Amino acid sequence: MRCVINNNKGFTLVELLVVTVVAGLAIVGMYATYSSTQKTTVNQENLVDVQQNLRVSLNLIDKDIKMAEALVPAGTTGIAVGSNATTLNLVTASAFYAFARIADDEEVTLAETSQQFDINVPTSVDRFEVGDTVRIIRPQDGAQPFDPVNDASNNNELLVTAVDRTGPTITIGNFSHTTSLQYKEGDIIALVNDANDAPDPSTIVWDLNGTDLRRNDGDNDDDGSGTLDADETGPDIIVNDIASIAFDYLLEDSTEVTAPTAAQLEDIRAVRVTLTANATRQLDGQVRARSLSSITYLRN
Structure with a gap:
């Protein structure tokens, strides 16, 4: 007589269904966590980008204000007429x-119609190229021994x-004068707008055009070379996606x-x-505004 022992083991259909449901719930939970983490990461990266753009823009404006x-003529103010809550007009010897x-x-x-000038700081000549328009300014009072704009x-x-x-x-030419010109040690050669009848002193205008923060240095020189290239046809757009700009002027x-x-x-x-920008590329669909503000004192 044979005795057969049946010891087969396995999962029932109910058990398989339960495992499938539990695994599905776990996967859904992990995906939800991943998705939330991804959104948070992307949102934070966008906010960091916005903050960085605001910080860079403020640094540039602060530099111009300082x-x-x-080196402008005596009696000329650094903040010019027309400055208001949304437009800042600045005056300086060189916008570059x-x-x-x-x-x-x-x-x-x-x-003589030209003169070679020895320069005491070698690296300072690196910003100058043949064909640049310049002024020669006396630091004590901003006066010019030869004033091209007011020359007859x-x-x-x-x-x-x-x-x-x-x-x-640096050799400078195109002098046209009726008396000899005396230049002194310490006089400053300044790079200015290359347009005929260029403003003297140089002007810088900061404003907002739509959402574009703009810096207009007078000849719209995007690369800082001091000359207007063929593709440079408007004010420099420093950064996009700026929601608002505000200037407040602190008096004595x-x-x-x-x-x-x-x-x-x-x-x-x-x-x-004060600059405000919106972080609009948010995965959660939210628009988050960020603002930065700084106070800069005029040094001159």
Whole structure:
């Protein structure tokens, strides 16, 4: 007589269904966690990008404000007429931050239309190229021994005709004068707008065009070369997606105004700049606004 023992083991259909449901719930839970983490990560990255754009923009505006009124004629204010809550008009010797200090006294005689100037800081000549338009300014009062804009001979521009980076020297031509010109050690060569009848001093305008934060230096020089290239046809767009901009002007008596009068311009001691941007590329569909603000004091 044989005894057969049946010891087969397995899962019932109910057990399989239960395992499938539990596994499905676990997968759904893990996906929900992953999706939420992904959204949070992307949202935070977008917010960081917005914050970084605001910070870079504020730094550029702060730099311009600090340079306002630098090496300009006496009596010229760094904050210009037309500045208000949404537009900031600044005046400076060079909107391109390109300056070179003359190392020795030089005389441009009546017979000379050009002059080579020794420069005391070699690296300062790197911002200058042949064909650039320049002014030569006396730091003490912002005066110019030769003023191209106010010159009677058709507003001749002073032009760079040669640059020696090893000398270092900068040669400037197109002088047109009726008396000899005396330049002193310490006089400053400043790169300015290359347009005929360029503004003197240079002007910088910050404003908002739609959502584009713009810096207009007068000749719309996008690459900072000091010359207007064929593809440079408008003000520099510093950053997009700016929701609002606000300028507040702090006066000497500690009051604040948003639209200074002409009489108040010389009393402005600082400017508060507030930029607001929206982080619109949010995976959760939310629009999150971020603002940064800074107060910059005029140094000149």
